[in-house]
Amino acid sequence: MPDNDASTVAVLTDRARRGRASGRPGLWGLLLRDKVATSAAVVLLLAVLTAIAGPMLFGELAQRQDLGSRNMPPLSLHLGWEYVLGSDSLGRSLLARIAFAAGTTLGVSAAAVAISAIVGSIWGMWAGFHRGWRESVSMRIADVIMSFPSLLLAVVILYVFNPSAANIVLVLAITRIPLYLRTARADAAELRSRMFVDAAQNFGAKQGAIVSRHIVPNVLPTLVTLATLEFCYVMLAESSLSFLGIGIQPPDVSWGLMVAQGRQYLADAWWQSVLPGLAIVITTVAANVLAAWLRLATDPGQRWRLQAKRRRRLIASIAPRR
Amino acid sequence: MWSYLRRRILQSALPLVAVVLGVFVLVRLTGDPSKLYLPLNATDQMRADFAARNGFDRSIWDQMGDYFLGVLQLDLGESLRTGEPAAEMVLRAFPATLQLAAVTMLLAVCLAVVLGSWASLKPNGLADRIVSFFSMTAASVPDFWLAILGIWIFAITLGWLPTSGTTGATAWVLPIATLMLRPVGVLAQVVRGSMVTVLGQPYIKVARSRGAGQMHIVVRHALRNAAAPALTVAGDLTVGLVNGAVVVESIFGWPGIGKLMIDSILQRDFAVLQAAVLVTALAIFALNIVIDLGYALLDPRVRPQAAKRRRGGAARPDKHAEVLTDA
Numbered sequence: 001m002p003d004n005d006a007s008t009v010a011v012l013t014d015r016a017r018r019g020r021a022s023g024r025p026g027l028w029g030l031l032l033r034d035k036v037a038t039s040a041a042v043v044l045l046l047a048v049l050t051a052i053a054g055p056m057l058f059g060e061l062a063q064r065q066d067l068g069s070r071n072m073p074p075l076s077l078h079l080g081w082e083y084v085l086g087s088d089s090l091g092r093s094l095l096a097r098i099a100f101a102a103g104t105t106l107g108v109s110a111a112a113v114a115i116s117a118i119v120g121s122i123w124g125m126w127a128g129f130h131r132g133w134r135e136s137v138s139m140r141i142a143d144v145i146m147s148f149p150s151l152l153l154a155v156v157i158l159y160v161f162n163p164s165a166a167n168i169v170l171v172l173a174i175t176r177i178p179l180y181l182r183t184a185r186a187d188a189a190e191l192r193s194r195m196f197v198d199a200a201q202n203f204g205a206k207q208g209a210i211v212s213r214h215i216v217p218n219v220l221p222t223l224v225t226l227a228t229l230e231f232c233y234v235m236l237a238e239s240s241l242s243f244l245g246i247g248i249q250p251p252d253v254s255w256g257l258m259v260a261q262g263r264q265y266l267a268d269a270w271w272q273s274v275l276p277g278l279a280i281v282i283t284t285v286a287a288n289v290l291a292a293w294l295r296l297a298t299d300p301g302q303r304w305r306l307q308a309k310r311r312r313r314l315i316a317s318i319a320p321r322r
Numbered sequence: 323m324w325s326y327l328r329r330r331i332l333q334s335a336l337p338l339v340a341v342v343l344g345v346f347v348l349v350r351l352t353g354d355p356s357k358l359y360l361p362l363n364a365t366d367q368m369r370a371d372f373a374a375r376n377g378f379d380r381s382i383w384d385q386m387g388d389y390f391l392g393v394l395q396l397d398l399g400e401s402l403r404t405g406e407p408a409a410e411m412v413l414r415a416f417p418a419t420l421q422l423a424a425v426t427m428l429l430a431v432c433l434a435v436v437l438g439s440w441a442s443l444k445p446n447g448l449a450d451r452i453v454s455f456f457s458m459t460a461a462s463v464p465d466f467w468l469a470i471l472g473i474w475i476f477a478i479t480l481g482w483l484p485t486s487g488t489t490g491a492t493a494w495v496l497p498i499a500t501l502m503l504r505p506v507g508v509l510a511q512v513v514r515g516s517m518v519t520v521l522g523q524p525y526i527k528v529a530r531s532r533g534a535g536q537m538h539i540v541v542r543h544a545l546r547n548a549a550a551p552a553l554t555v556a557g558d559l560t561v562g563l564v565n566g567a568v569v570v571e572s573i574f575g576w577p578g579i580g581k582l583m584i585d586s587i588l589q590r591d592f593a594v595l596q597a598a599v600l601v602t603a604l605a606i607f608a609l610n611i612v613i614d615l616g617y618a619l620l621d622p623r624v625r626p627q628a629a630k631r632r633r634g635g636a637a638r639p640d641k642h643a644e645v646l647t648d649a
Contacts, residue, residue, distance in 0.1 A: 277467030
């Protein structure tokens with residue numbers, strides 16, 4: 001740098017001392033700067049809190065029937081706050097039912113995503129790191145699972161095994177593993193052939209160290225983004241299965257099942273299927289927005305799009321002192 | 323191309339066999355099939371009779387041999403509900419799904435090409451943002467909920483469209499609109515992405531400098547070159563359409579293969595389900611081959627003459643050909 005004057009260096013070294021190279025904010029800082037992504041994260045956080053606290057807070061209320069106040073439209077506040085979203089055909093508070101069902105829907109989806117992400121990623125990295133027959137066999141297995149519509153596969157498996165929550169998680173996990181497997185394998189195989197891995201090997205690093213220090217940190221951002229995106233897909237799949245009557249079974253309740261149950265009252269009580277569906281839409285939109293943001297934020301080649309404003313400010317803060 | 327196609331056929335045949343075998347083994351893994359078929363209060367004698375009649379008392383290898391022999395002779399067993407041959411029921415339902423899927427994909431591709439090209443003309447412009455927003459919504463809305471919303475608004479409240487059935491053109495509107503949403507959303511983004519790349523190529527600049535109009539450039543020069551990725555994704559989406567068909571058909575009472583599957587599951591009619599899965603797997607297999615052929619038609623570099631020329635001539639970095647031979 002020709003104009004390597006003291007103040008610029010001072011600013012930069014100050015930032016470097018604070019742990020970040022040249023003013024690059026961390027993920028949190030970036031997230032808080034993007035209003036849309038922040039609101040998506042807040043919505044998702046609220047949904048998760050509802051899923052955790054809902055069954056405890058509303059468990060009893062969700063089961064309480066009151067035939068006197070059945071099929072009440074939303075905003076029937078004269079009956080009490082719990083009827084703010086109306087009531088179903090048995091007079092149960094729809095708000096309580098939706099909050100209660102959040103636990104099932106999000107729980108099943110999160111468990112399925114976690115299992116498929118962990119198994120698929122480890123398997124994929126293993127296959128990509130070792131190459132050879134391990135890779136080809138893994139890829140053929142992924143091809144077989146992916147070549148068939150996943151919902152159909154789930155339908156067939158759930159036909160044979162009983163549709164319990166645990167089986168739904170397992171089925172959804174199995175049908176989604178190949179996605180992580182393919183991604184992790186491709187990334188790991190590509191990283192394996194890179195110079196810094198060669199260098200680490202030449203310096204005598206053990207295989208475990210190479211995987212944990214060079215492969216995993218580089219593959220992880222992609223996989224986290226994929227998992228966020230997959231959360232939407234799995235949630236929709238669980239809802240579809242429950243809607244079709246081969247997912248969550250009554251008396252358990254999930255959003256998809258509520259849409260199905262409200263369907264027969266569509267003519268005179270639309271809110272019974274429309275509102276639980278809306279809950280699904282809001283959650284999936286939030287997860288989708290967050291996934292889109294994560295894809296930008298974790299990709300070094302795309303990250304500048306989020307930092308553009310920030311960088312201009314950084315340049316402005318240095319320039320006047322020149 | 324033929325060696326490439328042969329390899330693809332072998333590759334696609336593997337999942338086909340695996341799915342059929344998997345379904346066959348799955349039902350026998352769960353133990354006594356008579357538990358699945360017969361009512362709970364069936365006597366032991368009934369169970370034994372049932373097992374003997376259907377050959378379940380023989381070894382699994384004998385059963386498997388019989389089953390595959392039957393499949394080769396197009397004998398897929400009989401429905402437990404109606405006693406009809408399962409193959410006939412499936413083949414009767416199949417055209418309904420095929421029509422639905424074909425019309426949906428045709429409309430989806432047309433709409434996606436228009437939306438995607440529109441968005442690609444000005445990256446990050448207003449049109450691009452609108453299309454991105456649409457794609458994101460399309461990926462987030464559950465299809466069954468959209469179908470119910472459509473029934474509530476257009477069938478019950480406004481009374482414009484029928485709630486279900488197949489009679490008349492109006493009956494097609496809601497099922498197709500529901501099925502179309504996701505493919506259009508995904509395809510529009512793919513078309514946009516590849517169009518942005520293609521429109522930045524030097525030969526587009528050349529065409530512009532010769533004074534070609536925007537329409538001419540997009541349709542004649544850009545779209546054809548941007549079509550390859552879209553075609554691959556469209557193929558995958560068509561396979562995924564089966565997912566949507568299961569949901570949409572059972573909501574709108576569409577007498578297709580998806581409704582048949584759900585009905586046979588809910589009524590534990592295993593032979594029909596197995597036949598439906600087999601036919602669907604075959605259809606997907608055929609679709610994959612057709613997509614590979616479509617590739618060759620679209621991209622001259624994959625055609626046999628070109629392959630021969632390439633083999634004879636100097637090695638040239640050729641992105642599409644590499645992707646294809648790797649696949």
